[in-house]
């Protein structure tokens with residue numbers, strides 16, 4: 229096996245040129261085999277094997293630096309930098325991350341996870357290099373999907389005036405997670421088909437010329453040439469900006485790639501190499517279903533079918549169903565996603581109401597202001613978005629939605645611990661970043677029925693509101709508790725005095741477990757489903773003080789600025805003295821791994837919370 233010879237960085241340079249193809253094949257088989265067991269981002273990695281090999285061959289790592297946009301395609305880079313063994317524990321607790329991590333390897337130049345940051349980070353490294361008088365090569369690798377994000381253009385705009393070398397590689401596989409969308413995607417498509425277009429143009433000219441009067445038509449067409457120019461001359465957009473464009477080049481031809489990288493190194497300024505790759509290359513099911521194999525669960529290699537098919541609905545499924553109902557009830561309901569129609573469950577809404585569905589690309593900031601515009605225009609926009617990705621649209625929520633009190637609904641999926649994606653993707657900050665914004669309302673459902681009810685409530689509210697729910701199985705317990713949703717009202721599940729467990733969203737289920745453990749120890753405990761984080765139900769908190777000895781707040785959010793702090797403020801404002809325990813996420817980033825293990829680690833499982841309560845008692 230050639231792969232056995234790759235034990236550390238730069239070992240690839242000892243491989244004979246004639247064996248590059250064989251090594252690429254071995255890497256692909258390795259990735260398919262390992263990811264079929266652990267799960268992970270398969271498609272993007274299979275597409276980037278040759279590109280990564282070429283970069284490692286043409287660069288001198290770690291002095292030269294590669295910044296991987298999103299970082300989900302960095303698996304071959306990990307293999308080539310001595311981390312093959314890590315794939316047995318890929319994205320597992322205390323195992324290897326699925327993204328580049330500076331703390332994991334000195335060959336990882338910059339941490340990523342969220343998209344469209346690589347050019348800014350690369351430019352920063354270039355400036356640092358120049359200021360220190362160093363002579364190294366900095367390469368940012370960005371996908372066509374990530375190039376739909378605004379930050380990439382802010383960075384290119386800035387990079388265009390560079391007078392020293394900075395290489396941007398556009399890894400264009402004509403796919404985001406789902407189909408890539410929008411004008412940039414169309415532009416790249418045009419470049420891709422430019423050769424065919426040239427042939428077509430010649431064919432048309434020749435055919436017209438042979439017809440009577442055809443010459444005149446050809447001349448008129450030629451005069452209109454400038455509008456064709458964008459199609460025919462690849463890279464005009466970048467060139468006009470001041471960024472040298474090289475390409476398009478075949479992203480699976482290692483020697484061709486090395487040649488163009490060497491050429492790019494000689495450019496004094498920013499240079500973009502447009503590389504064409506195929507997502508999922510070399511594995512039939514992934515080539516055929518790139519969206520399904522973008523982030524794959526463990527699967528059977530032979531068939532590509534998931535090893536543990538899902539049998540119960542998750543919260544995304546519930547959201548997906550209620551969205552279709554909401555769309556049917558009210559024609560003003562429109563749905564917006566930032567490149568996540570599959571992940572957020574909006575695909576069914578898109579199929580039913582294509583005119584009222586908007587995929588804006590990986591552009592969360594734009595998605596939010598666009599929604600504000602829709603709301604100002606009389607629509608009822610629902611922005612379906614992952615909690616961690618919404619972080620970048622903070623100002624748009626505040627400035628464009630909330631100051632004007634516009635009725636935008638934020639359906640925040642992946643809120644709470646998400647598991648294997650780790651620290652960049654944990655959705656544990658949304659209570660905090662949303663609750664300080666005036667006019668914003670925030671609620672979280674305890675189970676699948678409550679998600680439906682909350683979505684209906686949210687659409688009727690006529691004010692900004694966030695409904696947040698976690699990744700994974702939708703809780704189907706407590707079915708009999710379905711009191712109508714009232715703004716700022718909690719729901720008493722059980723009232724028995726003793727310890728009042730105020731739980732939010734996913735933590736209501738944990739509160740049931742805590743109550744059972746407390747009963748075993750002979751303590752009484754009430755369960756209150758808080759429902760609203762903003763406004764909190766002050767009446768319920770104050771009333772609990774009357775017949776309880778302790779209040780426990782439970783939330784899957786950082787404690788700082790979260791639900792528990794709001795309850796403490798309420799108690800303080802009303803001069804109530806009562807013992808309190810706050811269960812939530814500490815002031816630290818939470819790594820990747822199984823969610824149950826992570827909860828144990830940070831003390832957010834039922835046993836740890838019960839211990840904390842008993843200690844305080």
Ligand SMILES: Cc1ncc(C[n+]2csc(CCOP(=O)(O)OP(=O)(O)O)c2C)c(N)n1
Nearest residue numbers: 272341342343371372373374403404405567
């Ligand atoms: C800010 C942000 N929004 C959404 C995502 C989710 N996401 C991860 S990869 C991806 C698609 C990226 O497409 P592209 O850059 O073309 O890379 P490819 O997957 O095609 O290799 C998306 C939408 C993210 N990581 N960051």
Ligand SMILES: CC(=O)[C@@H](O)[C@H](O)COP(=O)(O)O
Nearest residue numbers: 298300341523571642649699
């Ligand atoms: C890399 C990235 O940001 C996405 O692919 C993300 O991993 C998707 O997460 P889900 O699996 O929760 O949809």
Ligand SMILES: [Mg+2]
Nearest residue numbers: 371372373403
């Ligand atoms: Mg892509």
